[in-house]
Amino acid sequence: MRKTIILQNIIGDFGENKDLARTIRQKDIIPTIAQGDSIALDFTGINGATQSFIHALIAEPIIRYREQAFENLFYINTNDSVSEIISIVYRYLQESFTEMEEN
Amino acid sequence: MKLHFSGQDNLRNFKQFLSTFDTTDSSFLSISTDxxxxAVHPAYLALSAALAIKVGKDNSTITSDTPDGIQYLSQMGLYDFLSTPSPTPSSDTEQSGRYIPLRIIKTAKEQSAFIADFVPLLHLPEDQSRIVRYVIGELVRNVLEHSCSKDGAIVTARYYEKSHKVSxxxxxxxxxxWHSMSKIWHPKTDLDAIKLALTPGISGxxxxxxxxxxxxxxxxxxxxSIAKTTRNYFLVYSGKAEYLLYKWDKRLKLRYTADPFKEEHFATNSAPDFPGTLVALDISLDDTPEFNELLHKISTTYDEAIRERRRQKFYTPNFERSNR
Known part of the structure; x- marks a missing residue:
């Protein structure tokens, strides 16, 4: 089963409110990934986002669920800058996995 | 406390401005002008407003005989923080220009509303407003999350049409x-704390x-890094420390460094003590590459910094020499 979140309805046209990111993460993303289901974040109409916002949105599921999160998280209609920021967060989280395992 | 506004108060001259900042008596704020x-950068206005909040509106005054300057300070909302009445009628200070008067943001909701509102005020096209929204989004959030300030974030901005620059x-x-970073990192000085805060991958x-x-x-x-890419100054002032990133010389190849002290900069740990944080920068919109391209370049340095710090924790082989 795949759930879709229309972000524009929640955050407007720019992602910077980390409180909203946390709410989406805790209310929708984590429970869906934990169940083994897929979730699509629809960025249609989102012009941009801060790295802090994207981190607050997706870092926890990626850190906690690793492959399960990578396989089940989808991003729809991201513009170039949002795609770049999501890619940045993916890269540095994976860079840090070894250290997290040690801890 | 005493401050003096001059005709050249841009970020480059912040050190000179601080030399006029008298903190001897912190029960009042008195601002004088040339x-x-x-000509006052938004940084000076935001700092003045913060100090006025600290000492109270009733204890904050300004003395100025410069008509154009008074008009500007009035437009930017400084008089709202002072007991000195604005000499300019409120009808003359409508937000019709390309500037954002001093504004206080205390919640994430207010932050979102502000970011949605200010783009029309600056009259910037969407692609150019994205970078400004990004910067304000990150900086205001830092204040709300890490500063523990009950007064919120004091924000102001101005667009200079001629130079196509946002300050x-x-x-x-x-x-x-320093206090924010001390919970985890224990920096010795305010300047050490600023260095940590500006280093990629180090969180308080x-x-x-x-x-x-x-x-x-x-x-x-x-x-x-955004300030550097757009060839501009970037300032952090907190406690007794000031860090000013100099403009990148366009004749040199643009390289990002994880260590802020390896950039061309000015830094001091003996500025007048400011119990708060000021961050200010200029963004030249003409020199801004595609935003995603810019983010990609900066992120390469971020990745390398993370890798390098991880490597520093690696075990190294125990090599020994024997006399045999």
């Missing part, structure tokens, strides 16, 4: 960067690479 001309400043009356909330679920320690690094 007689002929006032902006965010200031708070919170605990300062954890020692773990990659950060926590909420923070990665990347925000200020990205903002300083």
């Amino acid at each position: 007689k002929k001309r006032i 902006l400043a965010i200031c708070d009356t919170g605990i300062g960067i 909330t954890t020692k773990k690479e990659g950060g926590t679920f909420e923070n990665a320690g990347a925000g200020l690094f990205y903002v300083r």
Whole structure:
């Protein structure tokens, strides 16, 4: 089963409110990934986002669920800058996995 | 406390401005200005407003005889923080220009509303407003999350049409960067704390690479790199420390460094003590590459910094020499 979140309805046209990111993460993303289901974040109409916002949105599921999160998280209609920021967060989280395992 | 506005108060001259900042008596704020001309970067206004909040409106005054300067300070909302009445009628200070008067943001909701509102005020096209929204989004959030300021974030900005540049400043009356970083990193001085805050991958909330679920320690690094990319100054002032990133010389190849002290900069740890944090920068919109391209370039340095710090924790072989 795949759930879709229309972000524009929640955050407007720019992602910077980390409180909203946390709410989406805790209310929708984590429970869906934990169940083994897929979730699509629809960025249609989102012009941009801060790295802090994207981190607050997706870092926890990626850190906690690793492959399960990578396989089940989808991003729809991201513009170039949002795609770049999501890619940045993916890269540095994976860079840090070894250290997290040690801890 | 005493401050003096001159005709050349841009970020480059912040050190000179601080030399006029008298903190001997912190029970009042008295601002004086040059007689002929006032040209004040939003950084100076945000700092003045923060200090006025600290000492109270009734104890904050300005003395100025410069008509143009008074008009500007009035437009930017400084008089709202002072007991000195604005000599300009309120009808003359409508937000019709390309500037954002001093504004206080205390919640994430107010932050979102502000970011949605200010783009029309600056009359910027969407692609150019994205970078400004990004910077304000990161900096205001830093204040709300890390400064512990009950007064919120004091924000102001101005667009200079001729140079196609946006100058902006965010200031708070919170605990300062040293206290914020001390919870985890124990920096010795205010300047050490600023260095940590500007280093990619270092967050005031954890020692773990990659950060926590909420923070990665990347925000200020990205903002300083954006200022560098657009060939502009970037300022942080907190406690007794000032860090000013100089303009990148366009004749040199653009390279980002994780260590802010390896950039061309001015830094001091003996500035007048400011119990809060001021961050200010200029963004030249003409020199801004595609935003995603810019982010990609900066992120390469971020990745390398994370890798390098991880390598520093690696075990190294125990080599020995024997006399045999």
